[in-house]
Amino acid sequence: MKLYALEAGRISEPRTIADAGEFGLIRRITAALKSGPQALVGPGDDAAVVATPDGRVVASTDLLLENRHFRRDWSTANDIGHKAAARSFSDIVAMGAQPTSLLVGLAAPGELELSWVDGLLAGLIEECAQVGAVVVGGDVSASDQIVLAVTALGELGERQPVLLSGAHVGDIVAVCGRLGWAAAGFAVLSRGFRSPVQIVNAHRRPEPPYAQGLQAADLGATAMTDVSDGLIADLGHIADASNVRIDLRGEALTPNSKVRDVASALNVDPMTWVLTGGDDYALVATFPNFASLPPEWTAVGLVREGSGVRVDGLRWSEGGHEHFR
């Protein structure tokens, strides 16, 4: 660094967040952020003020911890920024709402390089741009490991929120987005491989089908959620909240060929990834009938009387993952 500092003629150029200090870090972050008309008061004050034209705000919060939700040797700072924002936006979209803004808490070790923070911020801002949201506030703290606490806000417009509890017997269950890709990517990375790139990148940077959440709400979806814990686990929440049984057709959930190839190479049943893998942030919803099913969605099952989730009439024994076990 001394060489660089001498070459650049700036002896005190800060390299780490400890060099920048807390207020220096906040100034750096604030300067990078973009604004938008929804941010009536943006970053830098005690709190943000965000426009909520229809008199309601949709809000969801997520924690992402280093070495639990991401690894710095597997994903770039930019990837992690994208994923952190996507994870929260996905929850907003699964209510049938439009994300408007993000608050970001960042705790990190003092020796973390500012270039990493810049990359994280760029990823957050790029993912925000995909949905028309802006970062309106946040908090920074020192910590031993990186912690991200992301809160997304959104607006329903004149829509009613699409809840977990609205599924009716006879509804069609449909999916939009990838299933099992991120889980396959995680398996590849876990075994020390870095390819196929498309599969690995699905883990690093999910691509939730944002537009289809609002589309489903407008077309009368009765219940909806994003697949973050795994299809079976997340449909289980709909089944519980709606007091119904969800019957899936295994045939309709045939894994993508790229996922199958990876599964074959790793000697894994790819249906495990499809049924229990989270982190792709696909949307799964129930629709009153086939006529209401948008073309981007794939019918994968039916809502019946009863409880729980079945695949071809059988309970899936593994279920979704529970993080504390």
Place this chain on the structure above:
Amino acid sequence: MKLYALEAGRISEPRTIADAGEFGLIRRITAALKSGPQALVGPGDDAAVVATPDGRVVASTDLLLENRHFRRDWSTANDIGHKAAARSFSDIVAMGAQPTSLLVGLAAPGELELSWVDGLLAGLIEECAQVGAVVVGGDVSASDQIVLAVTALGELGERQPVLLSGAHVGDIVAVCGRLGWAAAGFAVLSRGFRSPVQIVNAHRRPEPPYAQGLQAADLGATAMTDVSDGLIADLGHIADASNVRIDLRGEALTPNSKVRDVASALNVDPMTWVLTGGDDYALVATFPNFASLPPEWTAVGLVREGSGVRVDGLRWSEGGHEHFR
């Protein structure tokens, strides 16, 4: 625990959050929460929906990390719940807004006892009740140390937000709430003492003057912030944002006698705590004239032309603390 389990006749009574599992923990938390009319959709769905009657929402997020923001051997779980909520509500109130709701991210080790989580939750709920807010959502994750990520939402009613940038030359600077108490309590605890209890409790469980934030806004405060980094540092933010100088009168900031007694016992200058101690969440605001100053507030200085913050015409050399240095 075995004895208890046998006595209670329930062999599998969960004791830790690992026993309960992620979904069990979420169910336990959700069952403890109270609802309110502002929570149009409360905890348990993908996201919460909160009423924002005037078409705006005020939002602030804070991270609290074990052994940085709190210690389990210094504070009870209940204290920590109170403090976590108070910290975020204080930011909402400092905008001249009324807190309405809270989202809480909790990361914790699997071996953490459920009784600790219950205590935390009770503290959060009790602090919410003080301002009429409710917990509307959250997230849980496993981690090595306890992490709390708290986002508070609030409403302005028909008020304009009171910003950092509104102070004018000639305004009166006034304070409401404790200064230096929490810093004194921290000093006492740091040296292994546990008394005087009132001072130690000021660190454990701050008592922000919530009602006076709205009062100040209604009475025409031109700028306001809560004292979380220290009076000099936080007034420095007002000075910077408003392009003014803040002149404090040291005489008006005479430490409380209990704070003085502790300072004397520990051989510390109590003005250091008054001027640079955070965590009491006092409010400091600027008012256009003495007639507008509410009785609960104490005039401590004047807004002048220039920059920075001075005490009796002198710069305070220590300034507020910066956490990364």
